[in-house]
Amino acid sequence: MKRRRGSVIIVVLVLITLASLLLARFMEDNSLELSLATREADRRRLRADAQSELELALAVIAEIRAIDLNKVHAPSQGFDDPHAYAGFPPRDGLTVQFEYEDESAKLPLSVLTKNDLIQLLYSLGMEQRDAERAADAIVAWQSKSYESLEEEASDAAYQRATLSFRPARRPIRSFEEFRSIGVAKELFFDASGRPTPIFQAFKACVSLYTFPQANINTASDAVLLSQGLDENQLALIRERQNELGRRIVGTPPYFRVTDEVRRLIGGGAPLQKFDDEIILMWVRVTVKEGLAKCRVSALVAIREDVAYPSAAANPDTNPDVGLNGRSATATIPRTTGTSTAAPRSATRTPTPYLTPGIEPPATLGKSTTSGRVASNTIAYPFQILAWEEDNGAPPEPKPLADHSDPAAPPPPTK
Secondary structure (H helix, E strand, O other), X not given: OHHHHHHHHHHHHHHHHHHHHHHHHHHHHHHHHHHHHHHHHHHHHHHHHHHHHHHHHXXXXXXXXXXXXXXXXXXXXXXXXXXXXXXOOOOOOOEEEEEEEEHHHOEEHHHOOHHHHHHHHHHOOOOHHHHHXXXXXXHHHHOOOOOOOOHHHOHHHHHOOOOOOOOOOOOOOOHHHHHOOOOHHHHHEXXXXXXXXXXXXXHHHEEOOEXXXXXXXXXXXXXXXXXXXXXXXXXXXXXXXXXXXXXOOOOOOOOOOHHHHHHHHOOOOOOOOEEOOOOEEEEEEEEEEOOEEEEEEEEEEOOOOEEEEOOOOOOOXXXXXXXXXXXXXXXXXXXXXXXOOOOOOOOOOOOOOOOOOOOOOOOOOOEOOOOOEOOOOOOOOOEEEEEEEEOOOOOOOOOOOOOXXXXXXXXXXX
């Protein structure tokens, strides 16, 4: 009997142990599923919050633009903190950060001539001869009727490549194209294919979008110097901007017209490629709640005279591409939106509908019995040209082991 009782106790203990293990495994699986479901719910909620905050920023920009002579100059105009302008804080537990990057503070690459490119590359630290060779190759890549003076950038050199190809014959659509352009690829990338400092500086100074002029309020020192301004003129501009930052009430902290800059640094200053307003801008919103984070970025066309290079036309049947790489079909005009076109813009009055080509309804402008205008679309103030989302930073790379080969090249930087 004692042996029987002992064996029963052992069996019961084994069953309890198995049940405990099964219960622990069940709880682990359920906790993982619950964690994933909670994370997905947090992601969706934060994504909606980020989009709402972005809409707030755009609404504030649109209102400030309508008030201030239909122009947007700089974040210090009042939209740097949309919640402060609107007069209400974010919801409880939510942290919001707004960032603005003026894309029109750069020089539009598609309208730069060969001399412009030489001057820009030389001001960034490239040797004069290398700047001339690179500029010549870039112009030849974009133009149908111009053949490069450099053997490495000639049509014959491209055809002799391992995978033969032909130049694009249209404005550049991606900075990755420079990996294929003769001469430029040797100066812009090292032996491992990593961008050189010159190329990084070049990317910070040029935009792939086409617009009339760069914004002098937000242009970098490199952009200003590359267009013929000297160090003394640059110092006067920066000193004036710093003074405006400590302005008295009623004095704007930015240049409202380019004539202010001209009077400051001299009437003969080379300011032909500069204006005083933002035309194209990245608006980035980061929202955080606890450990969860979401970031959305939108490239917003403030004005309608913004274009992006179209897909390449057949170079054998399109003779319209000129020496500067532009043609009547070389860009896609962005004319959607309801904001008023600037006097310098040659675009027609845009349609008030978000999708180009949609015909207005027959009830446009007619009131229903309730007194409201019948319409299925929203008159959006700006055109969003690009959109990015990020739900958190990727994990940091693991450090290299101590026994790694010291002669190996370092990992590529971000």
